[in-house]
Amino acid sequence: MxxxxxxxxxxxxxxxxxxxxxxxxxxxxxxxxxxxxxxxxxxxxxxxxxxxxxxxxxxxxxxxxxxxxxxxxxxxxxxxxxxxxxxxxxxxxxxxxxxxxxxxxxxxxxxxxxxxxxxxxxxxxxxxxxxxxxxxxxxxxxxxxxxxxxxxxxxxxxxxxxxxxxxxxxxAAGKASASKMLRSIFMKGVVALLLETVLAGHEYGLEDDLLDSIAETFAAGPFLEVANGLIARGVIHAERRAHEMDEVVATLRAAGVDDTMSLATRDKLLKIAAAGYKAHFKGVAPRDFHDIFTLGN
Structure with a gap:
């Protein structure tokens, strides 16, 4: 004391x-x-x-x-x-x-x-x-x-x-609060994603299996390494993954589950694809996600 x-x-x-x-x-x-x-x-x-x-x-x-x-x-x-x-x-x-x-x-x-x-x-x-x-x-x-x-x-x-x-x-003032607000993109967004995942999974009796599978992905290494890989590969494969999300949306609708987050993910992936990351990196995922900020430079 x-x-x-x-x-x-x-x-x-x-x-x-x-x-x-x-x-x-x-x-x-x-x-x-x-x-x-x-x-x-x-x-x-x-x-x-x-x-x-x-x-x-x-x-x-x-x-x-x-x-x-x-x-x-x-x-x-x-x-x-x-x-x-x-x-x-x-x-x-x-x-x-x-x-x-x-x-x-x-x-x-x-x-x-x-x-x-x-x-x-x-x-x-x-x-x-x-x-x-x-x-x-x-x-x-x-x-x-x-x-x-x-x-x-x-x-x-x-x-x-x-x-x-x-x-x-x-x-100056604003930087600390910006960090909190921007962190919420993930922290609040991941809750909504998890809810959509388990609600849909429950319709197929898969909610626990899905969480186990997700846990394996994030336990594959230190979080920053896993995040780096997800971001770097994500900008390269955005278009293909957007089309995959169309199938996800169809699956949710067939199960009668709200598809708000999946629709938003598809639309975001389409925008990422349109931004030109794949051409910028010649189809090869960057080693460091910070390289994505070089687009347009």
Whole structure:
């Protein structure tokens, strides 16, 4: 446990929802003292009961207003919902001052973070774009988090000693959130693909066999090596595989299973084929998937 000293900047959360609660509780457990929070429901029953309970468990002092929180903290963390990121940055800007860090941990896209950063900039406070890359209830304050922007390094310097797993990315606000959004292409997309696969497989009594087969493919080597091969060969064989997906779609329709993801895969493969990768690489898969970025150069 790391002891807090008297010169430690005061940390305050806008919103004491699930993420802020678990992070604050974890930081307190590591020895960080004086954590504050403002939640708009702090005095609005019945939500106020949960806010008070969380504040008590995390040893967080509740502020009576957003102004009181912002004026009383050195690091202000916005941890609400994405649609409130910009409005709260705009409201907080009235009380922000030079020397503060305004850290936006909301699950919002890069354009939202860039807009919020532009609002904060004239106040003299340093904006930080933070992207939480894991599950907060399970990992708490140790959840892997990407941070970037003017205030990222100071945020990391203050909170890493208390166990936060922070990776500082070079660049302005937007980069960390872009990483989170783009990662979701795979992480959310693979869930939809798996569901379509097992639902169709169930019609043929094959759901477990299919997952075993998929597992064998991804266990063929380190993930980065497997991914490299899938991407490199995928751009070469896109047209043939698109035609194979027509048969997949026909199979799903015969089984009465929704084919949304398979149709999208076919259409994406057709676009990849039309882009000209096969001709560019003369029909031979590149050794390194990074080579696909040379198309058109």
């Amino acid at each position: 790391t002891a807090r000293n008297d010169n430690m900047p005061v940390l305050g959360f806008i919103g004491l929802g699930e993420a802020a609660f678990h992070i604050a509780r974890g930081l307190h457990g590591e020895g960080l003292r004086g954590i504050r929070a403002y939640d708009k429901f702090w005095n609005v029953p019945p939500q106020s009961d949960l806010v008070a309970q969380r504040a008590g468990e995390a040893s967080v002092t509740l502020a009576p207003s957003l102004q009181a929180l912002v004026e009383g903290c050195d690091i202000v963390v916005s941890a609400v919902s994405a649609n409130l990121a910009v409005p709260l940055a705009r409201e907080s800007a009235a009380w922000l001052r030079p020397g503060q860090v305004y850290a936006d941990l909301n699950s919002a896209g890069p354009q939202t973070k860039i807009e919020a950063a532009a609002i904060v900039a004239p106040t003299g406070a340093a904006f930080m774009d933070g992207a939480i890359m894991g599950t907060v209830p399970g990992l708490g304050h140790k959840v892997p988090t990407l941070v970037c922007g003017e205030g990222a390094q100071r945020f990391a310097d203050v909170l890493r000693p208390f166990g936060m797993q922070l990776t500082v990315l070079e660049g």
